[in-house]
Amino acid sequence: MPLKQLKIEHIRNLEQVNLSPLSRINILYGDNGSGKTSVLEAIHFLGLTRSFRSGQFRHLVQEGCDRSLVFAQADPLANGQSKPLGVERHLEGDVRARYAGASLGPADLAELLPIQVINSDTFDLLDGSPGTRRQFLDWGAFHADATFIQYWRGFKRALKQRNSLLKCGKIDPRIRRVWDAEFVHYAEQMTSLRQAYIDQLRPEFEAVLSALLQGVEVRLLFSPGWDQSKGLEPLLEAGFERDLRQGFTSLGPQRADLRFKVGTLNAADRLSRGQKKLVVSAFRLAQGALFHRLSNRACIYLIDDLPSELDERHCRQFCEFLQASANQCFITCVDPGYLSRIWDPETDVALFRVESGTLTHMGAPGDQI
Template sequence: MPIKSLHIQHIRNVADVRLDPSPRINIIHGDNGSGKTSLLEGIHFLGLTRSFRTTQIRHLVQSGQDACLVFAQVQALPGAPALPLGVERRLDGEVRVRHAGQSIELSELAQLLPLQVIDSDTFLLLEGSPSIRRQFIDWGVFHSDRSFIQLWRGFRRVLKQRNSLLKCGKIDPRLRRIWDQEFVAYAEQMTQLREQYIELLKPDFEATLGRLLGGVAVELRFSPGWDRKTPLDQLLEEGLARDLKQGFTGAGPQRADLRVRADGHNAAERLSRGQKKLVVSALKLAQGALFYRLNNRPCIYLIDDLPSELDEQHCRLFCQFLEETSNQCFITCVDPAALDGIWLPQTDVSRFRVDAGKLSHAD
């Protein structure tokens, strides 16, 4: 299991909490505002040095403290020994990440602790901006191909430089061609990996959605961010005047998107609210299943207030999917009875209660 023990300090109203979680299902219940979601934020912080609820560290760190810290014993691979992992972030911006006594980069940390978050904002995956869907795609590509992170970093560097030149208003043609050549090279490689990933994801998504939402045809289509009928270097040349006017690059993988179609129409406009929730759930479950198949190790699912997001029937189906996998899951709810009677007797389920930031075992 990925997390064998967990120690969270100074995250929101959680001053000091220790947790020995189940390797499979962990149910955390308590009243609204008790600190349930803060515990999930602590695990997310451990894997990515940030919260999934805010980008401002000052909102995450407990009032009156100058830093937050999460420490854990983490088993990176099945059968491997558990090793210490610690993440500290201070209000002044300093971030420290240590694994097995060594400092590691954020990309190494993300690979070590693959996290899937499902909360009320996750359902913006259909209705939100393309950037949200790009993040979904790139999470999968990052964990399926080790070369992607370097391509992504290289492309961001080139895009930033090209946009900087565009904002100046005048670009030396020779200099622009050099940057455009790099831009196209990175764009083509990134796009190929993204396309390959979506094709790998489709069978898992279709199988999962078939069980959650039978009778509704939903199709995934990848949009690379430009019209592939025309070479990208030609599009950059033809769009230069527009790009200069706007001050940024209009075509390229920075505009990629995942198009989700239901019966030939935009799923966000075609489906009911309940159906959208099931489509997003299927996307997240399929991504975890594909991760396991490609990496031979599970994810960690952080699921905030699951019963409020799905009706009773589909909540049960969702939990059955989780039960069939090897993922370690942390699920919050207000009423623990909503998740009773779902799990098989042999499933390792631990229950915890949170009151005013303090944790107790509820078994």
């Protein structure tokens, strides 16, 4: 279990709260606006130094304060040793992250604390932009292979440089060949790791989906961003004049996409809203299952208002997967009654009541019945 204790300071309406002791399944309940989702944001901040609801840090920090801090006792490596993990960020932009006394960079922190978010925005995965789906894809590739981040950074640098040259209008052919070679090298390496990840994820996804959504077959496909049968280098050469007119590179991993197909149609055009929720739920659960199989470590799932997103039967099935997994979960709801009853008695579950930015540990569900 990655997180043992949690201390939150100055995040939205949470001035200073403590969550202790934490369990594997943690249910946060209370009225709307009480601060339940803010707790999830704080945990996300601990792993990624930002919120999942807003890209601007000033919206996360408590009004009238100039910094936010989240501190935990954590065992993210599953070695039975809890160590201090803390992240502090100031309005001016300064960020400090430390684990067991050592400073961490953003990639180190993200690798240490793998976090999955499931909320109303997550269920737009099928209808959203390719960029949204690439984020899901790259989360998995990043955690599946330690070299992915190196190729990702190298590709981003080469893409930025190539696009800058294209915007200039006139390019020395020798300089273009240098950056095209760099672009192709990193593009092919990064795409290979993306493809390998999807190949590993596909059977996990199909297994979970078959339990959640009977009678509908959804195929998970990967589009790399160019026709691989023709090779990226000749395609860049053939499309150079078009790229020059547009001022950006039109082919490559920056155009990659995940595709969910039902028959020959996109799942987004074929499935109902409820079915889409189940497909996305299966995808997220499969990612966590694969991560655990590859690393023998647990993910942290932040699940906002689960009962409102799934009907009772599918909510139960979803929770059965969480219960059978090794993942640590933080689930918000307004009324804890239903979520208090669906877990097996031996499952490690804790209830926290959230009221106006304060938290009270209410014990296990059995203590409330």
